[in-house]
Amino acid sequence: MNKLIFDIYIKQGATYKLSLEYRDKYEQPIDLTGCTYAMEVRDTYGGTLLADFTPYISSPDPVNGIISVEVPAEITDTYSFDKARHDLVVIYSDGTVERIIEGRAFLKQAVTEIEYV
Numbered sequence: 001m002n003k004l005i006f007d008i009y010i011k012q013g014a015t016y017k018l019s020l021e022y023r024d025k026y027e028q029p030i031d032l033t034g035c036t037y038a039m040e041v042r043d044t045y046g047g048t049l050l051a052d053f054t055p056y057i058s059s060p061d062p063v064n065g066i067i068s069v070e071v072p073a074e075i076t077d078t079y080s081f082d083k084a085r086h087d088l089v090v091i092y093s094d095g096t097v098e099r100i101i102e103g104r105a106f107l108k109q110a111v112t113e114i115e116y117v
Helices: none
Strands: 008-011 016-021 036-042 049-052 057-061 066-071 083-091 097-108
Touching (some): 066 083
Parallel strands (some): 008 097
Antiparallel strands (some): 036 049, 036 083, 083 097
């Protein structure tokens, strides 16, 4: 599958959720059993790291190509960029790395301040 250009919109101080079904060109799910993932937000290609989503990525149904990203509100509350770039890569058990989405990342600033426990 070719990478998908996909912009993301993050609300500062709110839980960010993204769910993907990774499929091949025949629309069949790609088995992600044994894979790991990485996703970063940077100010530009190869630039300063603004957010690391990697710890918040899982695959609740790897056989059916399901990838889930869930960044807690207390983490997104620390973000302070306006717009940036992101991508998500899959690292297969044989070491092959594939970038599956990339695009712009936008942060909508929060007004309400919340005390996280």
